[in-house]
Amino acid sequence: MAQKFLKCRVGNGENTSFWFDSWTPFGRLIDFIGTRGPCDLRLSLTATVSTVSNGQSWTLPQPRSDSVLDLHIHLTTVTPPVASAEPDTYAWMVNGTDCDKFSSAKTWDSLRPRSTIKPLPTKDKLLSWGLNIQPSCCLCTTHPEGRDHLFTSCGYAEFIWHHILAKLHRSHLFYSWSELMSWIRRITTASPTLKMLATQVTVYNI
């Protein structure tokens, strides 16, 4: 998910991955050109952008597909990297705008669906408003659906959190929404902004 926002500004091209970093308007070239790309362009998956420059011009082979042709056309507008240039840098871009630094608010604003400004109420809320509905969780159907259950302790939520938290160095799952919120605020090895973004994306996807 973060790759969608992380853009490379190529300096000397030595740290930017040709295939896996987003350094052109086309996003990751492995997605844009496809998995045959490394073979067609005779460029390994570990190639950097500096690999395709001799310091004066781009050294890509002749295009054999429309997407590679588009890349060639774009590169005619870009100065090839030279070894004496500054190191490559990364920028956090939201909707084409450089945020200067990571912005959780702007990132979430671009991720959230436009048609649902207000969060969908969980079933315990709907029941408290007098609606005649089944109280069971819409995902597992075995527990009453409330915020604590749906977003932290439902088996489906736990499955997603298990993978997310492994990357954030937390070994156990959450029991409640308030425990999740206090974890975001607490100082841990993972930064609060990263935890907040991970939480936003996880809750949105559940």
Ligand SMILES: [Zn+2]
């Ligand atoms: Zn459930």
